[in-house]
Amino acid sequence: MGVGIEVESLNAWFGATQALQDIGMHIAPNHATAIIGPSGCGKSTFVRCLNRMHETLPETRVTGKVRIGEMEVYGDGTPAVLVRRQVGMVFQKPNPFPAMSIYDNVAAGLKLNGFRDRRKLDEIVERSLRMAALWDEVKDALKKKSGASLSGGQQQRLCIARALAVEPNVLLMDEPASALDPISTGKIEDLIFQLKENYTIVIVTHNMQQAARVAEFTGFFLLGRLIEFDKTEKIFTNPSDKRTEDYITGRFG
């Protein structure tokens, strides 16, 4: 089941450059929340702070509080690997493991963490691929074909299946459809609709129509600050902040 996310005074840095300034946000469980804003505004950095991926880059720093369900993401006793197992991530460019079969790609998160029950693995792989709407296309070549041999759109759904297989509570999607054609994009969006029944979804997108289509809530970022956060409908029809209005009406960015 999806859980809520509480973000309090979150700051993030790359070296001396501050990428996020004092972000506070309440993300509702079992809904999709879109993060929009011009390039370089900190959208990706923000979601990467939610699963502690930001700190994997050299010379980065984070302060503030993030609580996902009952878990203090930046708590003293919370290991990063535990956070990442509960907060799945789908990246901008499809990134399947090229040296692994389709099956192993999906099973990787479990197998590499020591999960050995073959029968259970088979079940989870099938269920995850079905959830990602990829099962029918790959079921005959699960162990024969490499994840890298699929088309771009299929690869991205494979990456979603891989993220779902570890049974996270939250799914972060960093522009998951920006490298895909309209048909694949449509499939991913359909997927987001189904997934929010069971997951809390945070999706970064450059495409405002996409945000309007899939997300109930939208946050607008500008220069590392959260300018406005509200129901998607409100953001796109009647924003409170002038800068949000300028952005969504295409006056800049």
Add this chain to the structure above:
Amino acid sequence: MAFQRGSMRNKAGARSEQISWMRRFEDHLFTALAVAAVLLVLLPLAAIFADLLKRGIGSINWAFLTRTPAPVGVPGGGMANAILGSGVILGIASAIGVPLGIGAGVFLSEYGRNRFGDAIRFTADVLNGVPSIVIGIVAYSLVVLRQRHFSALAGGVALGIMMVPTITRATEEMLLLVPVSVREAALGLGISRWRTTVSVTLRTSAAGIITGIMLAFARVAGETAPLLFTAFGSQFWSSNINQPIAALPLQIFVYAISPYDEWHRQAWAGALVLIALIVGTIAVVRLVASRGMMKGTA
């Protein structure tokens, strides 16, 4: 550019025809040059193979592959002990060189973006350039002087040291080719850093690393100088790593500088066997490795 050329064609047909003729000429010229370069590279290799075959094949028979050397003047005899010895020495060398090389390569690519890493990189490159006979002296003082006798172990240590820098640099280069996005995918699944390195990054670049190992292997398999005062050579059948042991390059060297025609012929045959063994080993390793890899990968 394309736009300009297009409008040129409309304005002056003759001019554009000339350009396309020039282009075709250039295209063919550079293709021809590239093919010539390939032939030039392959020529010495083919010549060596042909010569070895011609001179060596006549002396290869069952006895050559299964017998130990015969005393001077006695016809027959073979290099079976040298074939075994080379196998033993190369086995020891690989057991030392491969894990050390891969380990150092992993360290350099994952944790070596600093001064310390640069120092190791520099050291590895220098080690790569050290004459093999000097490496032999090192193994002599490290192993032979301590054991107080020559041994297969000492030979293996010498060749193993020589394998390390090649494998280190190959491993590092191959690991750096793995895109950051693939590592992030693994980290994002909650897989620990070392697990990611072993099961994802290393696995993704396995083909390239194996090529590096094979290069290092092929290079040391033909080394003679570092074995002269480590493995020393032997006329007898031995697989004891604590005793002096024969090796193909040593045996070829001894036979080649001897005054006997029969030994010269055997030296040629030995060289042919050595090359065949190296090519065979590489082929088998590649075959086994490709079995374990997925289709559709680079």
